Amino acid sequence: MxxxxxxxxxxxxxxxxxxxxxxxxxxxxxxxxxPVALPAGARLAGTGAGELEYLRVRASGVYQARATALVRAATELGTGYWTMTPLRLEDGRTLWINRGFVPEGTAVSAAAASAPEGCVTVVGLLRRSEPAGSLLQSNRPQDDRWYSRDVAALAAARGVGAVVPAFVDAQAEQAGPARSTGARPVPGLTQVxxxxxxxxxxxxxxxxxxxxxxxxxxxxxxx
Incomplete structure (x- = not known):
């Protein structure tokens, strides 16, 4: 047997x-x-959404810089944060963008100020939301401490309303000048x-x- x-x-x-x-x-x-256009909301929310993981997409809209959040990250550049900023799309939807990595010690205000003004076109990889937190630590919205890219929780904490149930790891941004001349997030660090x-x-x-x-x-x- x-x-x-x-x-x-x-x-x-x-x-x-x-x-x-x-x-x-x-x-x-x-x-x-x-890159292709961002899929419709029904596809992103459906049972087959996992089949869209790592799809290379293009999205255009305006960053909601005030809602920027920092999520703990460990990358080849060291420990720090992913810079998460919602993008109000031209079709009215709101999509969280992981604009890239910033080092330990970066303030949320500095990360927010690095977001370009006006219309932005982002090319990157579509990723599934990461509910609750990491394997070791749960997200603590009340303390603004984030250990996973949980787009629904981030949206609720920042008051941005309904969002696309996924996010994009940015590879490139085409935009005008940033609000600040400080250090900008480093994109393109997705580990596949x-x-x-x-x-x-x-x-x-x-x-x-x-x-x-x-x-x-x-x-x-x-x-």
């Missing part, structure tokens, strides 16, 4: 490996594709990595199935 269970687990891991490789290929194609240990797991389970078979044969011969 154990041999059959181990073999089944091994086959399942092989199937998962093929699924993961197909997912990685799809995401790689999206990340480097020409997926753990891919399924082959190792598959070999482990299949080896255990083989050992079980050998053990069963030994017991049978002794009997």
């Amino acid at each position: 154990a041999m059959v269970a181990f073999a089944a687990l091994g086959v399942w891991q092989v199937q998962r490996m093929h699924w993961k490789h197909a997912l990685i290929a799809r995401v790689e194609a999206r990340v480097h594709a020409a 990595r997926f753990p891919d240990s399924h082959l190792t797991y598959a070999l482990t389970w299949l080896a255990m199935a083989l050992l079980s078979a050998v053990g069963l044969a030994f017991v049978w011969r002794r009997a």
